[in-house]
Every structure is written in structure tokens, then in C-alpha cells.
Amino acid sequence: MKEKILVVDDEAEAVELVEFNLRQAGFEVLSAADGAEALKKARTALPSLIVLDLMLPEIDGLEICRMLRRDPATARIPIVMLTAKAAEMDRIIGLELGADDYVTKPFSPRELVLRIKNVLQRGRAAAEAEVLKFGDLLIDAPRHLVSWRGKAIELTATEFKLLLVLAQRRGRVQSRDQLLRDVWEYNSLIDTRTVDTHMRRLRDKLGPAAKHLDTVRGVGYRFIEA
Amino acid sequence: MKEKILVVDDEAEAVELVEFNLRQAGFEVLSAADGAEALKKARTALPSLIVLDLMLPEIDGLEICRMLRRDPATARIPIVMLTAKAAEMDRIIGLELGADDYVTKPFSPRELVLRIKNVLQRGRAAAEAEVLKFGDLLIDAPRHLVSWRGKAIELTATEFKLLLVLAQRRGRVQSRDQLLRDVWEYNSLIDTRTVDTHMRRLRDKLGPAAKHLDTVRGVGYRFIEA
DNA sequence: ACGGCGATGTCACCGGTTTGTCACAAACCC
DNA sequence: GGGTTTGTGACAAACCGGTGACATCGCCGT
The missing domain is CATH 3.40.50.2300 (Response regulator)
Structure with a gap:
């Protein structure tokens, strides 16, 4: 601590x-x-x-x-x-x-x-950066809003939190276990592969903005700015 | 801007x-x-x-x-x-x-x-504070008055406070717990689902103006201006 | 004191959405 | 090429919010 x-x-x-x-x-x-x-x-x-x-x-x-x-x-x-x-x-x-x-x-x-x-x-x-912006992608934490080129993207609660955690820790790889801890909070009752499924759904909904979500084989996922 | x-x-x-x-x-x-x-x-x-x-x-x-x-x-x-x-x-x-x-x-x-x-x-x-106006909806905090197109809407004390808190924090999502803290003040003796009930009553009374009250699934409620 | 009434909190139920899991396909690394 | 890791589609269970009904409480006038 x-x-x-x-x-x-x-x-x-x-x-x-x-x-x-x-x-x-x-x-x-x-x-x-x-x-x-x-x-x-x-x-x-x-x-x-x-x-x-x-x-x-x-x-x-x-x-x-x-x-x-x-x-x-x-x-x-x-x-x-x-x-x-x-x-x-x-x-x-x-x-x-x-x-x-x-x-x-x-x-x-x-x-x-x-x-x-x-x-x-x-x-x-x-x-506690309130609003994160990466090129055309906007993540507004207090409003619970994500948009791409001004157009809103509808995300479910977990998808949003997953994206937010990754974006806040941008650049650094997050292991599946870390993500389970930080996004799901009560941990380890859940299969780590579940993270994959949510990443897929997130990528689907983000469309072109999914380019920010990077898979690091053998380790986890990472949000990249550029 | x-x-x-x-x-x-x-x-x-x-x-x-x-x-x-x-x-x-x-x-x-x-x-x-x-x-x-x-x-x-x-x-x-x-x-x-x-x-x-x-x-x-x-x-x-x-x-x-x-x-x-x-x-x-x-x-x-x-x-x-x-x-x-x-x-x-x-x-x-x-x-x-x-x-x-x-x-x-x-x-x-x-x-x-x-x-x-x-x-x-x-x-x-x-x-902010004092009097809030959103299109045809008027919220007068000091007078405890709400009206739609000039026509008064009768709200109970809790309903009014709920609406006011949401309107003052417009745009930002408020979790049920936050609302319980801010509207009910001494909290946690109350079931969070109670918020839902009051939201329903509020929406009923607001009629067309209820369009400002937005549900964010898995998170809470939000007042939207447009 | 009593009865009535509106306000408030709780509950159970329902329908739709979300979500976790699995099996399989694809991609990747040695 | 084989083994491991990740992406994908489908599905059933869990969850969540809306709703109507109901119990309770405090206030008020009689």
C-alpha cells in the first residue's frame, strides 16, 4: 500500500x-x-x-x-x-x-x-480524469457515455467499465485476472475466459475504435492511445 | 466553445x-x-x-x-x-x-x-441552483415548484428532491446509492429499489416531461437536457 | 380519540437484456 | 505440425428495471 x-x-x-x-x-x-x-x-x-x-x-x-x-x-x-x-x-x-x-x-x-x-x-x-479522449474516441466517465466521431456508442455496464479501466491504465498491459479484479470486483468466481467474450463484444460495438484495444498474447489486454 | x-x-x-x-x-x-x-x-x-x-x-x-x-x-x-x-x-x-x-x-x-x-x-x-429550465420544463428550487408549459405539476417532497438532484447533476449518471444519500440523506435504512418506485411516480406525474429522465441499466439514473 | 387520506417504503412478478460458459474455429508460437 | 492461446457463435441462467398491489405512517379535520 x-x-x-x-x-x-x-x-x-x-x-x-x-x-x-x-x-x-x-x-x-x-x-x-x-x-x-x-x-x-x-x-x-x-x-x-x-x-x-x-x-x-x-x-x-x-x-x-x-x-x-x-x-x-x-x-x-x-x-x-x-x-x-x-x-x-x-x-x-x-x-x-x-x-x-x-x-x-x-x-x-x-x-x-x-x-x-x-x-x-x-x-x-x-x-480521476473525468473525460478521456483518444483521437475520435471519447470516454465520458460521469455521464457513462462513449462516442466515436460524435456518434454515441451504446455499451452495457460491464463493457463500459472494462473499457474505462483499460483506458485509464492505457499503455500498460492488464492481465485477465487484474481485469476480473478491477472490473468485476468480487473476484475469481468467474472464469478468466469470460474477459475474452467481453472484449469481443466491446470490439464489436466500438467498430473502428476497436483499434485501441490490443491483445498481448500470453499476458492480457492493453489500451493503446495511437 | x-x-x-x-x-x-x-x-x-x-x-x-x-x-x-x-x-x-x-x-x-x-x-x-x-x-x-x-x-x-x-x-x-x-x-x-x-x-x-x-x-x-x-x-x-x-x-x-x-x-x-x-x-x-x-x-x-x-x-x-x-x-x-x-x-x-x-x-x-x-x-x-x-x-x-x-x-x-x-x-x-x-x-x-x-x-x-x-x-x-x-x-x-x-x-446553477435557483431556477432550472429545460425546454418546457421549469424547476424552481426555492419555491418548490415544477411546471410544464406553464402548467404546475404537483410533486411530493421526495419526488421534488429527487428531480432536483437529478436536474442539478444533469448529464451525469447517479447510482441508486448516490441518490439515496443525496435525496433521503440518512441512508441505508432504505432499500435501493425504493428509488425505482419513486422514479416511476415521478415519471407518471411529469407526463411528457419524463423524457428527461433516463435509465442507465446496471448503473443508475440520469437527467438529460435535450 | 378516531377515521380518512396522501405519502412513502416494500414486495413479488414479469419480460427483456445482459452475462457467463462452453464448444469449436482461427491464429499464433515454437 | 502440434500445442497453446485467443476469437467466435450460440445458449441458458441470472439479473435488472418497470409495474401493480399492499402495508405503514403521519397528518389533519371532525
Whole structure:
């Protein structure tokens, strides 16, 4: 239930300081010393937030930020920048690239923790994306409405929920078991193959928009944006 | 359909940053570099919201805020303040003057966008209430009156409240549990199927206007405008 | 106090829709 | 080519919402 945070910094001392304080605050902490490691861990561990030093060897922090944002699997993970000596421009560029906040070094650990909590809080509020749009496909959760090029598509309750869960977790593959847990809620009384049937019905009704629904053989299903 | 937002700041860089992010978020953006221009554009373009820097040359932000509030044409436009270095006092004064929210510089553009959306949402929420009209159907909340083509429809207290809650949340599906919570208030002593019965009675009495009441199978009920 | 009345909550039933399952065909991977 | 995984069509059971009937309750006037 603890939230994972990935700390990326090449100075071991700095990592330790941050790590200690984050654990103190009840987070689970991973760390990476360079860009390559950071990207790998971000993709595999899918942390709730990434603390990223701007000054890194080889690839610099901004570049990592860009790469994280480009990969759909990590694009939505909030990033808090750590800058050693921040000219105003750096800040702005960092934020434009999609960092969610920044702290200048030397920093007070307390401030960092507060900012991290703040960003996570914001994320939770924003995560309940009300209306999702992918090209011509519109998914409106509160209205329980799906449309393709403005034309409504009639879905049953389960079909809608299945689509919604997949779209909300877009990019990431969902196993049949996961889907059973998240869509059907009371689990495992149901055959996993039932998911297949519902996927078929969903694809039938979506028509051309079914291109967003991707089968990953041996694993499960996935919603793709493009 | 896009909402217009007026950004007032004398620093071109700041304007650009805000403008970029707001456009990204789907808003139409106007800008003004000083108070005079801001007042003029506010009056002519009537934006949905104004982002206002407190520190402006010549007239300062607070003064502009006051002037905007004094003019009936602009008095009800929400204002989000931008303060470079906010002593607590400044904030309070800003809010006392009728600013609807504030963000301190340097700020995360994401946060600004979120706050703006939030303020707009609040505005929309406040705008409803009082008297609702949908085609020939009139719902007068304070007077507890409903009419169809000018002819009054007699509703019981529960029926009225049910209709009102649905109409206020028009478009969005309400589950039976939600309705029980919001209409019956102290909940769960009551069977959720009771909602159905009241819906039936409501539909009976509304006659042709019942077309606004939509059933979403497996989920709940929804008020539709058209 | 009493009886009547409207309002409200509950129930059982019905018809239509949704949904889970199965058997089989097709696709895919080694 | 064989074994595994996924897509498909059909079907019966379960579910869900609409409906009419009924019990209860509180209010009111007599």
C-alpha cells in the first residue's frame, strides 16, 4: 500500500539524505545513480513519483525527463526536479518539459518531502480524469457515455467499465485476472475466459475504435492511445 | 466553445509560459502587459477568467482587481492572482478583494492550470441552483415548484428532491446509492429499489416531461437536457 | 380519540437484456 | 505440425428495471 518513489542522483550522499527522509515519511524508496538505470527502474517498478537531479553524468536530467514523458508507460508519473543551482530559465524549461515541481539544492529535506506529498496529492485529484479522449474516441466517465466521431456508442455496464479501466491504465498491459479484479470486483468466481467474450463484444460495438484495444498474447489486454 | 482566459503580467516570459500551458490545456488565451490594457480587454472580450499578476507597473494588481469588481460588466469574472513573493498579508488582501484563488511565483504551470479549472468549475456549480429550465420544463428550487408549459405539476417532497438532484447533476449518471444519500440523506435504512418506485411516480406525474429522465441499466439514473 | 387520506417504503412478478460458459474455429508460437 | 492461446457463435441462467398491489405512517379535520 506504501507508495514507491524513485530517487535519481549521482551523488551517493544526496541519495542517502533523500532516501532517509522519505522512508521516515513512510515511502518506499528506490534509487538510481545515472540516467540509464533511472529509465530502467522507472519502467519496471512504476513508482508513484520520481525525484530527479538535473545534473547527471552522461545524459542530463532534462533529457531523462523528456524520455520518461515520451514513454506511455511512464508519461504520467509526476517528477520533482532537484537543481543544484537554478537559474530561472532552467526552472521554466524544467517545468515546461513536464516536471511537476522543483527544489533547489541545497534543500531542506522537510521541504522536499512536503513538496512531494503535495504533488502526489494533486496527482490523486487529477488522476480521476473525468473525460478521456483518444483521437475520435471519447470516454465520458460521469455521464457513462462513449462516442466515436460524435456518434454515441451504446455499451452495457460491464463493457463500459472494462473499457474505462483499460483506458485509464492505457499503455500498460492488464492481465485477465487484474481485469476480473478491477472490473468485476468480487473476484475469481468467474472464469478468466469470460474477459475474452467481453472484449469481443466491446470490439464489436466500438467498430473502428476497436483499434485501441490490443491483445498481448500470453499476458492480457492493453489500451493503446495511437 | 473554448473558454477565454485573460493573462495579465508585465514580464513577457511569464506570460509566454502561462499562455503556452493554458493553450495546451485547451483554453483560448488573451494577454495584457499593463493595467490599462487589462481593463480594456476584460471589458471588450469578457473572458471566462482572468489571471492577474499582483506586481504591475503603474497601477498595481490589487487596484485592477478592485476596478474589475466595480464595473458590473466584469464584476463576476473570476480572478486568479499571481504573486511574486507573497507575504501572507498580500494573499489575504487579494482574496478579500474578491480574487478567487492565488498562486505564488515561481509556480508549477500544472498547478496553475489545475487551479484555474477548479475555479471555473466552482463558478459553474454556483451558476446553477435557483431556477432550472429545460425546454418546457421549469424547476424552481426555492419555491418548490415544477411546471410544464406553464402548467404546475404537483410533486411530493421526495419526488421534488429527487428531480432536483437529478436536474442539478444533469448529464451525469447517479447510482441508486448516490441518490439515496443525496435525496433521503440518512441512508441505508432504505432499500435501493425504493428509488425505482419513486422514479416511476415521478415519471407518471411529469407526463411528457419524463423524457428527461433516463435509465442507465446496471448503473443508475440520469437527467438529460435535450 | 378516531377515521380518512396522501405519502412513502416494500414486495413479488414479469419480460427483456445482459452475462457467463462452453464448444469449436482461427491464429499464433515454437 | 502440434500445442497453446485467443476469437467466435450460440445458449441458458441470472439479473435488472418497470409495474401493480399492499402495508405503514403521519397528518389533519371532525
